Amino acid sequence: MEPREDVRQKFQKDAFPRYLGVELLEVAPGYARVAMTLTENMLNFHDIGHGGAIFTLADTALGLASNSREEKSVALTVTINYLAPARAGQRLIATAREHLATRRTGIYDVTIEEEGSGRLIALARGTFFRPQV
Amino acid sequence: MEPREDVRQKFQKDAFPRYLGVELLEVAPGYARVAMTLTENMLNFHDIGHGGAIFTLADTALGLASNSREEKSVALTVTINYLAPARAGQRLIATAREHLATRRTGIYDVTIEEEGSGRLIALARGTFFRPQV
Amino acid sequence: MEPREDVRQKFQKDAFPRYLGVELLEVAPGYARVAMTLTENMLNFHDIGHGGAIFTLADTALGLASNSREEKSVALTVTINYLAPARAGQRLIATAREHLATRRTGIYDVTIEEEGSGRLIALARGTFFRPQV
Amino acid sequence: MEPREDVRQKFQKDAFPRYLGVELLEVAPGYARVAMTLTENMLNFHDIGHGGAIFTLADTALGLASNSREEKSVALTVTINYLAPARAGQRLIATAREHLATRRTGIYDVTIEEEGSGRLIALARGTFFRPQV
Numbered sequence: 001m002e003p004r005e006d007v008r009q010k011f012q013k014d015a016f017p018r019y020l021g022v023e024l025l026e027v028a029p030g031y032a033r034v035a036m037t038l039t040e041n042m043l044n045f046h047d048i049g050h051g052g053a054i055f056t057l058a059d060t061a062l063g064l065a066s067n068s069r070e071e072k073s074v075a076l077t078v079t080i081n082y083l084a085p086a087r088a089g090q091r092l093i094a095t096a097r098e099h100l101a102t103r104r105t106g107i108y109d110v111t112i113e114e115e116g117s118g119r120l121i122a123l124a125r126g127t128f129f130r131p132q133v
Numbered sequence: 134m135e136p137r138e139d140v141r142q143k144f145q146k147d148a149f150p151r152y153l154g155v156e157l158l159e160v161a162p163g164y165a166r167v168a169m170t171l172t173e174n175m176l177n178f179h180d181i182g183h184g185g186a187i188f189t190l191a192d193t194a195l196g197l198a199s200n201s202r203e204e205k206s207v208a209l210t211v212t213i214n215y216l217a218p219a220r221a222g223q224r225l226i227a228t229a230r231e232h233l234a235t236r237r238t239g240i241y242d243v244t245i246e247e248e249g250s251g252r253l254i255a256l257a258r259g260t261f262f263r264p265q266v
Numbered sequence: 267m268e269p270r271e272d273v274r275q276k277f278q279k280d281a282f283p284r285y286l287g288v289e290l291l292e293v294a295p296g297y298a299r300v301a302m303t304l305t306e307n308m309l310n311f312h313d314i315g316h317g318g319a320i321f322t323l324a325d326t327a328l329g330l331a332s333n334s335r336e337e338k339s340v341a342l343t344v345t346i347n348y349l350a351p352a353r354a355g356q357r358l359i360a361t362a363r364e365h366l367a368t369r370r371t372g373i374y375d376v377t378i379e380e381e382g383s384g385r386l387i388a389l390a391r392g393t394f395f396r397p398q399v
Numbered sequence: 400m401e402p403r404e405d406v407r408q409k410f411q412k413d414a415f416p417r418y419l420g421v422e423l424l425e426v427a428p429g430y431a432r433v434a435m436t437l438t439e440n441m442l443n444f445h446d447i448g449h450g451g452a453i454f455t456l457a458d459t460a461l462g463l464a465s466n467s468r469e470e471k472s473v474a475l476t477v478t479i480n481y482l483a484p485a486r487a488g489q490r491l492i493a494t495a496r497e498h499l500a501t502r503r504t505g506i507y508d509v510t511i512e513e514e515g516s517g518r519l520i521a522l523a524r525g526t527f528f529r530p531q532v
Contacts, residue, residue, distance in 0.1 A: 015183070016183035056188070059184040099482065212391070240349060306414060325450040
């Protein structure tokens with residue numbers, strides 16, 4: 001199967017982001033871009049985007065980018081930095097890129113921006129592991 | 134208002150965790166414990182708990198513990214470590230504790246365990262900032 | 267060879283911490299405790315302990331704890347949180363403990379405290395990988 | 400005083416990196432580049448660059464970049480990812496860049512590369528705080 005098609009099929013089974021309305025925009029080896037509109041359901045008690053909703057978008061892009069290679073890859077650890085609050089109604093774009101892919105480990109970066117303005121909302125970096133190699 | 138009551142009112146307005154069925158179990162100054170049952174909607178394409186769902190539970194506990202002091206507190210950065218997969222149907226408990234609270238910054242730890250077995254699912258550590266002091 | 271003896275021999279070859287005067291206090295499977303006196307040479311331009319000196323002590327404890335098992339283990343990523351400044355002349359104690367050790371990965375926590383007062387200086391958490399299994 | 404000159408004076412007082420032979424190559428607002436030759440004294444018991452030595456170079460660049468603005472800035476937390484081992488004799492270059500600088504907080508990235516080959520050795524990201532604003 002063509003790698004992009006394979007990743008698209010994985011995304012079809014990615015229940016949590018699909019439940020939240022995440023869309024897959026683009027995939028390539030070591031790369032993924034996804035989008036999500038922040039709804040009222042995704043806010044916290046400060047009335048800004050909940051850290052968990054922002055993280056979920058970031059983690060979805062990381063998970064697809066790190067599984068665009070042949071072997072199954074799982075996150076060992078992810079660090080997220082919040083740069084600016086997101087507001088209800090904003091459409092957010094997460095773009096994940098590969099820094100390193102060894103046989104068993106990988107390091108991926110993701111940026112989360114507001115669509116249109118390009119305003120940076122969050123940065124995250126994930127360390128992945130391929131358990132089945 | 135009594136601090137615990139104040140935090141309970143914040144949780145009433147914590148839209149994203151409430152949307153996901155998170156329950157507030159316990160609050161105290163610098164401390165919060167929350168629970169969530171992992172549903173089929175919260176899985177990833179490996180058929181285990183999505184990193185974003187696990188993180189959301191952790192971040193909810195961190196956000197309540199860090200806002201149990203008087204001033205509004207927001208996360209600057211959070212690191213999560215995934216120790217074991219969570220499965221659909223499991224009830225997860227997140228317990229957040231304060232390591233440090235200065236006038237403007239705070240450091241909080243959270244553990245996520247499976248209820249009953251106490252099996253450790255994830256650990257996270259957050260750095261918070263009080264912007265309005 | 268007895269595991270503790272093996273770790274002690276590794277520490278004999280741990281050039282950088284030895285160059286900085288780090289002492290090995292205690293080792294056990296998944297556990298290590300080391301000490302270092304912060305010298306004038308280890309300060310930064312704010313006249314407090316340099317982040318790199320504090321980190322080196324933490325990383326030394328993590329490296330010994332994670333290599334107290336049979337297989338060679340290397341750090342993939344470490345996050346350090348600085349809680350309070352350290353001053354020249356203070357003796358610092360770093361204590362590393364294992365959260366998880368699978369066949370190929372491990373998660374370790376370390377605390378750095380001032381000897382005597384027990385004042386917490388820093389916390390760090392490391393994700394390790396065993397490349398040769 | 401011209402900002403670059405001010406940062407250069409800070410580096411003159413940066414005892415730990417100077418003790419290790421770190422050189423300041425370039426500074427600008429929100430930016431710093433430093434270099435260090437990895438000596439035999441900076442290895443670990445696997446005979447590769449000690450995590451603490453690599454981190455110290457990264458943290459030095461972060462500290463200078465984050466203190467290139469007017470107000471004193473201190474690290475709250477730093478995450479480092481190790482991508483490839485460094486060997487004795489290699490000259491390493493750390494380049495730090497600003498992602499965000501608010502009145503009180505800042506986020507900075509740093510890459511560590513081998514001079515010449517450009518081979519990526521490590522990545523780190525730091526969250527800083529200005530306590531005196």
